Amino acid sequence: MKTISIVNLKGGVGKTVTAVNLAAILATDYEKRVLLVDVDHQGNASRYCGVNTEERGGLAALLTGGAVCYDEVVEMATMSGVDVIPADMSLATLGVDGGCTSQMAVRAMRDLRDAVIEDDSYDFIIFDCPPAFSQASIGAIAASSDVIIPLRIGRFEIEGMDELIEQIESVRKINPATRIAGAxxxxxxxxxxxxxxxxYIRETCPVxxxxxxxxxxxxxxxxVFARKAVAEWSPTSAAARDYRAWVEELMEVL
Ligand SMILES: Nc1ncnc2c1ncn2[C@@H]1O[C@H](COP(=O)(O)OP(=O)(O)OP(=O)(O)O)[C@@H](O)[C@H]1O
Ligand SMILES: [Mg+2]
Structure with a gap:
């Protein structure tokens, strides 16, 4: 079982699109059992996948003990073969109102991972992280075997890489087994x-x-509007072919 966090402190770099399309390609092309976890209070991955937290409470319920086991908060995505634990705004106030510390989030995310391993219920857990180191995202990274950093070419994005890698390194103190698979x-x-x-990035990037x-x-x-994976919506589009080629490349290094 692999757990992969999609991380960048910069907003709008393609984390959510990458997380959802990675999940969909693993499910369809590789016949893997995939659990996508929305770790972002914006709930973009949840919306993309056509699910919400209304009935079962999503990730916040799992982090605050409102749900005892992950299977109580899993929903079915519009992408075939992908299960989702959704998120909403309540994740933003976990620490303030819910009394959830980073340590509690780390424990809850590890419990989630370990329960999935024990149950042998999924081959991959993919965490779509917010553009910030929230309690939930620290927990997700600490529970991950691999971190992927989507990166858009722009001055602020490139200059933010060093700080990002430093922050991920600091989470590696909690779990030294976490590694950065690549940008x-x-x-x-x-x-x-x-x-x-x-x-410039290929020459200077430390990962x-x-x-x-x-x-x-x-x-x-x-x-995204159609709530479909790019490979399903437009199989021959550049992004669909690129995501498929990238997942193939990723599978070689995981
Ligand atoms: N390859 C692409 N081509 C065109 N548009 C894209 C591509 N990838 C992502 N987008 C668009 O860019 C926007 C930002 O993408 P996305 O939501 O995945 O970024 P993010 O890093 O998750 O943002 P946030 O930090 O707010 O969570 C979205 O409107 C998305 O549809
Ligand atoms: Mg996002």
Whole structure:
């Protein structure tokens, strides 16, 4: 069983789209059993997957003890073969109102992972993290075997990499087995600044940069609106082919 956190402190770099499409491709092309966990109070992954927290409470219920076991909060995504633990705004106030400390979140995420291993219920858990080190995201990273960093080429995104890697390293003190599988360039398009940025990142990035880059295409936004994986919505689109090629590359290094 692999647990993968999709992490970047920068917003809008493609974390959620990567998390959901990774989950969908693992389920359909590789016939893996996948649990996607929305760790972000924005609930974007939940919305993309067409699920909500209304009936069972989602991740917040699991972190605060409202649900005893993960299977009480699992919902079915619109992407075939993908199960989801959804999230909502209540995750944002966990620490303030819910008395949930980082240590409690770390324990709850590890309990989730260990229960899935014991039950042999999934082959992959994928955590879609928020653009911040919240209690829940620290817990997710600490429970993960691998971290993937989606990265959009831009000055602020590139300059934020060192701090991000430092922060992930500090979580590795809780779980030294967590490793950064690599950085994934997203929303790439052929322009001088993108090409220069790519070259700069490949030369200077202290972690692996995946060969495959995800190209920018409106088909991604369309797929999000349709609540479908890009590979299902538009199988021949650039992003669909790129995500498939990247998952193949990822499977070689996991
Ligand atoms: N390859 C792509 N081509 C075009 N648009 C994309 C691509 N990947 C993501 N997007 C769009 O960019 C926006 C941000 O993507 P996404 O929500 O995945 O980022 P995020 O890092 O999860 O953001 P946040 O930090 O707010 O959670 C979305 O509107 C999404 O549809
Ligand atoms: Mg997101």
């Amino acid at each position: 994934l360039l997203t929303m790439w398009h052929n322009s001088p600044v993108q090409r220069d940025g790519e070259e 692996r940069v995946f060969r495959t880059m995800i190209r920018r295409t409106d088909k991604v936004d369309e797929a």
